[in-house]
Amino acid sequence: xxxxxxxxxxxxxxxxxxxxxxxxxxxxxxxxxxxxxxxxxxxxxxxxxxxxxxxxxxxxxxxxxxxxxxxxxxxxxxxxxxxxxxxxxxxxxxxxxxxxxxxxxxxxxxxxxxxxxxxxxxxxxxxxxxxxxxxxxxxxxxxxxxxxxxxxxxxxxxxxxxxxxxxx
Amino acid sequence: xxxxxxxxxxxxxxxxxxxxxxxxxxxxxxxxxxxxxxxxxxxxxxxxxxxxxxxxxxxxxxxxxxxxxxxxxxxxxxxxxxxxxxxxxxxxxxxxxxxxxxxxxxxxxxxxxxxxxxxxxxxxxxxxxxxxxxxxxxxxxxxxxxxxxxxxxxxxxxxxxxxxxxxxxxxxxxxxxxxxxxxxxxxxxxxxxxxxxxxxxxxxxxxxxxxxxxxxxxxxxxxxxxxxxxxxxxxxxxxxxxxxxxxxxxxxxxxxxxxxxxxxxxxxxxxxxxxxxxxxxxxxxxxxxxxxxxxxxxxxxxxxxxxxxxxxxxxxxxxxxxxxxxxxxxxxxxxxxxxxxxxxxxxxxxxxxxxxxxxxxxxxxxxxxxxxxxxxxxxxxxxxxxxxxxxxxxxxxxxxxxxxxxxxxxxxxxxxxxxxxxxxxxxxxxxxxxxxxxxxxxxxxxxxxxxxxxxxxxxxxxxxxxxxxxxxxxxxxxxxxxxxxxxxxxxxxxxxxxxxxxxxxxxxxxxxxxxxxxxxxxxxxxxxxxxxxxxxxxxxxxxxxxxxxxxxxxxxxxxxxxxxxxxxxxxxxxxxxxxxxxxxxxxxxxxxxxxxxxxxxxxxxxxxxxxxxxxxxxxxxxxxxxxxxxxxxxxxxxxxxxxxxxxxxxxxxxxxxxxxxxxxxxxxxxxxxxxxxxxxxxxxxxxxxxxxxxxxxxxxxxxxxxxxxxxxxxxxxxxxxxxxxxxxxxxxxxxxxxxxxxxxxxxxxxxxxxxxxxxxxx
Numbered sequence: 001x002x003x004x005x006x007x008x009x010x011x012x013x014x015x016x017x018x019x020x021x022x023x024x025x026x027x028x029x030x031x032x033x034x035x036x037x038x039x040x041x042x043x044x045x046x047x048x049x050x051x052x053x054x055x056x057x058x059x060x061x062x063x064x065x066x067x068x069x070x071x072x073x074x075x076x077x078x079x080x081x082x083x084x085x086x087x088x089x090x091x092x093x094x095x096x097x098x099x100x101x102x103x104x105x106x107x108x109x110x111x112x113x114x115x116x117x118x119x120x121x122x123x124x125x126x127x128x129x130x131x132x133x134x135x136x137x138x139x140x141x142x143x144x145x146x147x148x149x150x151x152x153x154x155x156x157x158x159x160x161x162x163x164x165x166x167x168x
Numbered sequence: 169x170x171x172x173x174x175x176x177x178x179x180x181x182x183x184x185x186x187x188x189x190x191x192x193x194x195x196x197x198x199x200x201x202x203x204x205x206x207x208x209x210x211x212x213x214x215x216x217x218x219x220x221x222x223x224x225x226x227x228x229x230x231x232x233x234x235x236x237x238x239x240x241x242x243x244x245x246x247x248x249x250x251x252x253x254x255x256x257x258x259x260x261x262x263x264x265x266x267x268x269x270x271x272x273x274x275x276x277x278x279x280x281x282x283x284x285x286x287x288x289x290x291x292x293x294x295x296x297x298x299x300x301x302x303x304x305x306x307x308x309x310x311x312x313x314x315x316x317x318x319x320x321x322x323x324x325x326x327x328x329x330x331x332x333x334x335x336x337x338x339x340x341x342x343x344x345x346x347x348x349x350x351x352x353x354x355x356x357x358x359x360x361x362x363x364x365x366x367x368x369x370x371x372x373x374x375x376x377x378x379x380x381x382x383x384x385x386x387x388x389x390x391x392x393x394x395x396x397x398x399x400x401x402x403x404x405x406x407x408x409x410x411x412x413x414x415x416x417x418x419x420x421x422x423x424x425x426x427x428x429x430x431x432x433x434x435x436x437x438x439x440x441x442x443x444x445x446x447x448x449x450x451x452x453x454x455x456x457x458x459x460x461x462x463x464x465x466x467x468x469x470x471x472x473x474x475x476x477x478x479x480x481x482x483x484x485x486x487x488x489x490x491x492x493x494x495x496x497x498x499x500x501x502x503x504x505x506x507x508x509x510x511x512x513x514x515x516x517x518x519x520x521x522x523x524x525x526x527x528x529x530x531x532x533x534x535x536x537x538x539x540x541x542x543x544x545x546x547x548x549x550x551x552x553x554x555x556x557x558x559x560x561x562x563x564x565x566x567x568x569x570x571x572x573x574x575x576x577x578x579x580x581x582x583x584x585x586x587x588x589x590x591x592x593x594x595x596x597x598x599x600x601x602x603x604x605x606x607x608x609x610x611x612x613x614x615x616x617x618x619x620x621x622x623x624x625x626x627x628x629x630x631x632x633x634x635x636x637x638x639x640x641x642x643x644x645x646x647x648x649x650x651x652x653x654x655x656x657x658x659x660x661x662x663x664x665x666x667x668x669x670x671x672x673x674x675x676x677x678x679x680x681x682x683x684x685x686x687x688x689x690x691x692x693x694x695x696x697x698x699x700x701x702x703x704x705x706x707x708x709x710x711x712x713x714x715x716x717x718x719x720x721x722x723x724x725x726x727x728x729x730x731x732x733x734x735x736x737x738x739x740x741x742x743x744x745x746x747x748x749x750x751x752x753x754x755x756x757x758x759x760x761x762x763x764x765x766x767x768x769x770x771x772x773x774x775x776x777x778x779x780x781x782x783x784x785x786x787x788x789x790x791x792x793x794x795x796x797x798x799x800x801x802x803x804x805x806x807x808x809x810x811x812x813x814x815x816x817x818x819x820x821x822x823x824x825x826x827x828x829x830x831x832x833x834x835x836x837x838x839x840x841x842x843x844x845x846x847x848x849x850x851x852x853x854x855x856x857x858x859x860x861x862x863x864x865x866x867x868x869x870x871x872x873x874x875x876x877x878x879x880x881x882x883x884x885x886x887x888x889x890x891x892x893x894x895x896x897x898x899x900x901x902x903x904x905x906x907x908x909x910x911x912x913x914x915x916x917x918x919x920x921x922x923x924x925x926x927x928x929x930x
Contacts, residue, residue, distance in 0.1 A: 001428050017458075017460075018428065018429075018460065018461070018464075021458075021460040022460060025458055025459050025460040028459070029403070029458035029459055029460070030458065033388075034388070034391075034394075034395040035387070035388020035389065036388070037392075037394065037532075037533070037581070038394060038459075038534075038610075039532050039533075039534075039613065040613040040867050040868050041463075041612055041613055041614075041867070042613075042867055042868075042869070044613075044867055044868035044869055045532065045613075045868055047532055074388065075387070075388030076387070076388050076389075079387065081383070081387050081389065084386065084387065088386040088387060091382075091386045092378070092382050092383065092386055095378050095379070095382065095834055095838070096386075097248075097379070097381075097382060097385045097386065098248030098249070098250075098838055098839075098842055099246075099247050099248030099532070099533075099579070099580060099581050099582045099583075100248070100381065100384075100385030100390050100392075100579065100581070101392055101531075101532045101533045101579075101581025101582060102532050102581075103385050103386060104388045107386060122881075125876070126876045126877040127877060129876045130875045130876050130877050131875075132875075132876075133532065133868065133873050133875060134532070134845075135530060135531060135532045135582045135584075135846075135873060136248045136532075136582060136842045136845075136846075137841060137842035137843070137844065137845025137846055137848075137874070137879070138838070138841070138842060139845060139874075139876045139879040140841055140879075140880075140881070140882065140883055141838075141841070142876070143876070
């Protein structure tokens with residue numbers, strides 16, 4: 001066990017964990033942010049995708065010890081419930097999710113893709129997103145939503161606030 | 169209720185309590201809608217200020233407070249099919265509620281209160297559409313009466329809209345909340361007096377409604393089983409016996425206990441054989457402060473196993489044995505005419521053997537459950553499809569009354585039938601009881617793939633005979649796969665009537681001689697049900713053979729299917745099944761007939777929409793398949809392009825679907841889009857193989873699923889518009905896609921597919 005400082009979504013957490021602990025479990029079990037999901041434990045499915053200094057990584061296969069001072073961003077850190085990120089907004093407009101379990105990881109990958117390629121082609125999207133499995137099969141809508149988010153981001157307009165969801 | 173008594177002949181004798189039909193019990197409860205049984209109409213509660221407030225709750229599915237808050241109960245499990253949205257919206261539409269302001273609350277597992285909650289078999293909408301309409305209409309009538317009384321006008325002059333009662337002639341309006349106190353004093357109207365809305369006045373049913381959990385999902389706030397939390401909660405990861413039926417001989421936990429954070433090591437006794445559809449496997453659990461410590465501890469456990477009689481099992485050998493088996497005569501399960509005579513008189517005989525592997529559910533959220541067992545009570549939070557079945561078996565296992573067991577249902581990160589089984593919930597409860605700690609059992613991906621209730625491998629042989637006029641004269645379908653029932657009763661070695669009714673004995677085409685035969689295939693793994701169950705292999709064999717029949721007859725495959733379906737009429741099968749029963753998905757064939765006209769209509773529609781018959785470049789092709797399952801009619805056309813000899817690209821998929829009344833068109837579309845991808849995984853990528861009784865695939869590198877680059881690109885869903893009784897859409901998209909794809913590959917390359925997953929390299 002070792003005391004480590006992790007900066008997650010702009011907030012510094014001191015965690016006392018095995019340095020080999022995958023970042024995923026530090027985020028979920030120790031820090032208590034549950035939006036990042038466990039799917040495979042060996043970087044095969046992308047459900048655990050987070051950003052380190054803006055670069056997507058599979059947190060299930062990234063030991064806490066390699067993070068050091070890099071800034072961690074999770075699904076909870078890309079927007080707020082009232083002011084969603086353009087990618088999240090596009091996901092709502094295209095009604096992407098089915099069960100929703102993989103979507104945090106899909107969204108984190110899509111955010112990174114659009115930073116790298118603001119205007120991706122279908123092929124760019126397919127190649128970049130191939131590390132993220134969706135067992136429900138929402139791929140077609142993910143592709144549409146990434147194109148939509150690309151448009152929203154380039155309009156440079158503030159993303160509109162989503163109306164309060166039903167049931168809340 | 170996946171295999172209720174009426175659905176699977178074996179079940180009554182062989183299944184545990186949880187899988188017995190709970191449907192009929194529900195229908196008794198359903199009497200509250202039809203028999204005028206008044207439930208607690210008037211409830212009082214207090215608001216934050218401590219003031220007594222009135223609540224209108226004419227049935228268990230909705231409450232309206234005098235403050236105007238409308239709460240709708242979602243009592244079925246949400247696994248991506250959208251049921252937490254689609255059933256509540258039916259209540260809201262009938263009631264005239266303002267959807268943007270209703271609150272959806274997930275019911276806990278309580279069959280007596282809510283009726284059937286076993287979310288399986290594509291029957292949520294089929295079973296609950298009418299009860300939900302009646303629930304909404306009952307509350308509406310009470311509110312209308314209360315308003316009419318106050319205004320001293322006739323009820324017929326009043327209407328509801330946006331959570332208000334409107335006096336249509338004067339335009340006067342009252343909020344629902346203002347009427348609650350009066351409405352809850354009125355007697356609940358008898359069913360005969362409940363007038364349901366004219367479908368023409370629906371505002372939501374038949375349209376596209378976004379799911380209620382959309383915002384929570386995209387912002388990472390949605391709570392799945394893995395996210396369940398209780399104060400003081402510990403995590404358990406279990407090393408289970410790698411062979412079904414084996415058990416722990418001895419174990420050494422020294423190294424595991426030395427891992428920082430590991431708290432306890434507890435063995436779990438398994439049932440041996442039969443493995444059952446409910447009980448945990450034999451294993452050793454490591455309980456730790458966090459998941460990582462539990463996984464590390466588990467890796468360091470040293471366990472000696474008694475592997476049991478399945479330790480020599482090999483799936484490759486099983487397929488070889490079953491291939492020989494289906495070449496012989498089997499047990500006749502449906503017979504029409506004289507197939508032997510048809511074959512003797514045939515000018516052409518087409519005969520092929522079809523092989524499909526074991527499949528795992530591979531829900532992206534592996535099974536997980538949190539349990540607290542304390543003071544003679546048990547509370548569980550889990551991603552379960554079958555909360556009430558789990559509740560019964562938890563009570564029985566823990567030796568406490570059912571009413572001391574509370575099941576909270578989280579969102580399910582995929583389910584596909586896997587999460588119908590309560591084994592992971594029992595593991596959590598047993599460990600919580602033994603350790604005295606709140607325990608969350610977390611399955612890893614390896615656990616999930618090694619210890620699933622697998623979709624069984626299958627070997628089938630189909631023989632089709634044509635006479636001199638190219639008429640299809642005979643159809644002989646041989647079937648061998650381990651039955652789901654064998655998981656409960658090892659003496660079962662042949663498919664049940666229920667399994668055969670999923671695309672084999674309900675062969676709908678007009679052929680003078682039909683003989684369907686089954687063969688012995690003992691089970692060596694835990695066999696379960698996977699989205700659309702035996703429809704997967706049976707539709708694969710039937711619909712690809714039909715494509716060959718069309719070719720041999722010199723008839724276009726679509727025209728061939730329309731011709732062989734014959735005159736518009738309702739089909740029956742049971743008279744040709746000897747003592748066998750045709751299950752019809754648990755419904756009577758009178759209530760839900762097999763309507764040839766509806767099948768022909770979806771075929772004609774999909775052919776038109778997909779441009780069937782159009783010229784495609786060399787290396788591309790269209791393939792067709794039609795398959796009714798779960799009482800929903802589906803026809804599918806897949807367009808394929810084969811590049812570089814073996815790379816399969818799927819630019820377009822067209823589906824036409826007749827599921828009766830469409831409730832939420834967006835979720836119908838999304839289930840078909842996803843169903844095509846699900847089927848594409850099993851057609852192109854996935855196989856579980858077994859050696860020495862142990863599954864050989866460990867993770868997604870071995871058990872592969874479709875990923876975005878190879879996924880079907882555009883899936884077009886054409887929904888037939890009618891007002892027939894609604895039927896389910898969760899499973900019906902899966903069966904026809906794979907044979908349509910195989911037929912498209914043939915059109916593109918001239919290569920026929922007889923083995924799944926498809927391998928064009930071989």
